[in-house]
Amino acid sequence: MLSVVAAVLFVAAAAAAVVTAIAVVRAPDALSKVNVMSVLSYVALPLAVIGVFVQDTAVGGFDWHNLVRVVLAVVGLLVVASVSNFYVGRSIYNTEQEQHTT
Numbered sequence: 001m002l003s004v005v006a007a008v009l010f011v012a013a014a015a016a017a018v019v020t021a022i023a024v025v026r027a028p029d030a031l032s033k034v035n036v037m038s039v040l041s042y043v044a045l046p047l048a049v050i051g052v053f054v055q056d057t058a059v060g061g062f063d064w065h066n067l068v069r070v071v072l073a074v075v076g077l078l079v080v081a082s083v084s085n086f087y088v089g090r091s092i093y094n095t096e097q098e099q100h101t102t
Contacts, residue, residue, distance in 0.1 A: 001058075002054050002058030003055065005054050006051045006054040009054060010051045013051060017040055034092060035085075037085070038085045046074045046077055049073050052070075053070040
């Protein structure tokens with residue numbers, strides 16, 4: 001049963017990655033592309049990490065150490081993605097503003 005849950009999580013992560021790739025191609029400017037890429041950081045990667053944990057639990061049983069690692073990995077992904085998306089978006093916005101004023 002847990003293997004099925006892991007497979008669903010992997011398929012959902014892959015679907016989010018594909019949708020993100022299509023949306024990036026269709027986005028009109030760089031700032032929109034950065035905003036669209038955040039879906040990959042906030043949805044697809046945590047789903048994949050949780051899927052690996054569920055699959056490991058299905059194969060080897062529950063382990064608290066693995067749970068702590070997964071929680072730290074997901075929190076780390078969310079924090080790093082938030083900060084990096086903010087700074088990349090801000091730098092793109094400032095660059096676009098400078099190009100329009102000169």
